[in-house]
Amino acid sequence: MAASSVFRPGLFNNKVAIVTGGGTGIGRAISNELLELGEHRRPKGARVPRGAQSFKAQSCCVVISSRKLERLEKAAEEMREKIPPSSPARVSLQPCNIRDEDEVSAPCRRPVLPPPSLTVKALVSSVLKQFGRIDYLVNNGGGQFSSPAEHISSKGWKAVVDTNLTGTFHCCKEVYAAWMKQNGGAIVNIIADMWKGFPGMAHTGAARAAVDNLTKSLAIEWASSGVRVNAVAPGTIFSKTAMENYKELGPNLFKRSIPFSPAKRLGVPEEISSTVCFLLSPAASYISGATLKVDAGQSLYRSMWEIPDHEAWPAAPEGENLEALRELLKPPSKL
Numbered sequence: 001m002a003a004s005s006v007f008r009p010g011l012f013n014n015k016v017a018i019v020t021g022g023g024t025g026i027g028r029a030i031s032n033e034l035l036e037l038g039e040h041r042r043p044k045g046a047r048v049p050r051g052a053q054s055f056k057a058q059s060c061c062v063v064i065s066s067r068k069l070e071r072l073e074k075a076a077e078e079m080r081e082k083i084p085p086s087s088p089a090r091v092s093l094q095p096c097n098i099r100d101e102d103e104v105s106a107p108c109r110r111p112v113l114p115p116p117s118l119t120v121k122a123l124v125s126s127v128l129k130q131f132g133r134i135d136y137l138v139n140n141g142g143g144q145f146s147s148p149a150e151h152i153s154s155k156g157w158k159a160v161v162d163t164n165l166t167g168t169f170h171c172c173k174e175v176y177a178a179w180m181k182q183n184g185g186a187i188v189n190i191i192a193d194m195w196k197g198f199p200g201m202a203h204t205g206a207a208r209a210a211v212d213n214l215t216k217s218l219a220i221e222w223a224s225s226g227v228r229v230n231a232v233a234p235g236t237i238f239s240k241t242a243m244e245n246y247k248e249l250g251p252n253l254f255k256r257s258i259p260f261s262p263a264k265r266l267g268v269p270e271e272i273s274s275t276v277c278f279l280l281s282p283a284a285s286y287i288s289g290a291t292l293k294v295d296a297g298q299s300l301y302r303s304m305w306e307i308p309d310h311e312a313w314p315a316a317p318e319g320e321n322l323e324a325l326r327e328l329l330k331p332p333s334k335l
């Protein structure tokens with residue numbers, strides 16, 4: 001069978017992407033995939049099937065951006081080492097905290113080492129200066145800590161909502177205003193499995209549900225500019241950095257979550273990046289305002305949150321149904 005005409009070689013050539021949180025975990029897998037560095041697609045020693053070759057043959061300029069310069073530098077270095085000399089792919093890094101919208105201080109004009117952490121506005125203008133276009137934005141940078149809602153401080157709530165909701169909004173708005181409004185483009189927002197609420201991480205549940213809704217609003221408002229806006233909602237995805245975020249709780253948290261996946265295993269970042277790249281690509285040219293759950297059905301299955309047995313619930317109204325229920329629950333009489 002002929003290779004799909006959509007996943008043709010060079011699909012992302014000459015395109016420019018910003019991937020927030022692009023140096024670790026899911027963001028790194030997305031960047032790798034856009035840069036054609038996806039050796040994960042093929043088991044070691046296996047021959048590349050004909051149709052699959054086309055999906056590998058993508059490449060573009062990827063700007064990875066997050067707060068921690070060292071992590072970005074290490075990731076960019078490792079990616080550059082893997083880019084074959086013949087490939088048009090390029091990777092660039094830019095420290096930026098997506099919570100900072102405005103240009104609080106003007107970006108440095110002379111080359112400085114290390115590069116300064118930019119605001120979102122400055123990030124976007126620096127990418128445009130360097131590459132001249134922004135075709136794709138992946139709002140992947142984000143996260144949270146685990147805590148029962150009653151113990152989340154106002155500062156902690158704000159940190160999580162500012163990062164995941166407001167940070168995503170800043171990036172969408174700035175990229176749209178500076179480039180996509182006139183030139184079109186595609187945006188993918190990474191959210192989470194918050195479809196049954198997110199007990200234990202209520203702040204992120206609220207923020208991600210809001211991004212799900214924001215995705216729909218922007219998809220409609222920006223359709224007339226040729227901008228597609230979609231979201232991906234991952235299930236529980238293992239990476240070292242994701243686990244380390246939860247400090248000493250991390251290993252147990254991830255291990256404990258395995259039985260709650262219908263797949264009976266955790267996902268890995270490469271199982272998210274393929275969907276993100278699909279949504280960015282022309283293969284998704286008629287998809288906008290959609291959220292794709294990439295969770296092996298986790299969102300349809302059981303919650304990790306344990307509700308202890310209790311008698312605190314308000315009593316049911318008296319009547320024949322309650323009487324019948326009591327009868328049903330009576331311990332069997334001994335013979």
Ligand SMILES: CCCCC/C=C/C(=O)SCCNC(=O)CCNC(=O)[C@H](O)C(C)(C)COP(=O)(O)OP(=O)(O)OC[C@H]1O[C@@H](n2cnc3c(N)ncnc32)[C@H](O)[C@@H]1OP(=O)(O)O
Nearest residue numbers: 142143144145147153155156159160163242245253254257
């Ligand atoms: C198996 C279960 C997994 C479920 C699904 C997984 C989903 C994932 O998303 S995994 C990816 C995990 N990766 C990340 O979360 C990376 C990014 N995360 C962060 O940067 C932080 O978690 C952040 C979102 C809280 C932001 O951190 P930062 O800007 O550095 O803010 P601070 O550390 O200064 O904290 C501000 C404020 O927040 C409260 N707080 C922070 N951590 C905790 C904690 N562990 N417990 C309770 N409260 C916390 C606290 O109020 C902080 O202020 P101070 O008290 O003044 O420090």
Ligand SMILES: NC(=O)C1=CN([C@@H]2O[C@H](COP(=O)(O)OP(=O)(O)OC[C@H]3O[C@@H](n4cnc5c(N)ncnc54)[C@H](OP(=O)(O)O)[C@@H]3O)[C@@H](O)[C@H]2O)C=CC1
Nearest residue numbers: 021024025026066067068097098141142143236237241242
């Ligand atoms: N792993 C999972 O099970 C799931 C993950 N997700 C979400 O997917 C995304 C990627 O997570 P994952 O790869 O797993 O975990 P990681 O911890 O590896 O990735 C989080 C990334 O976000 C960046 N980041 C965090 N805060 C900011 C900020 N204020 N400004 C810019 N960048 C920031 C971090 O870099 P730095 O610290 O340098 O800023 C890091 O690169 C996150 O939004 C996460 O919440 C959603 C559902 C499930």
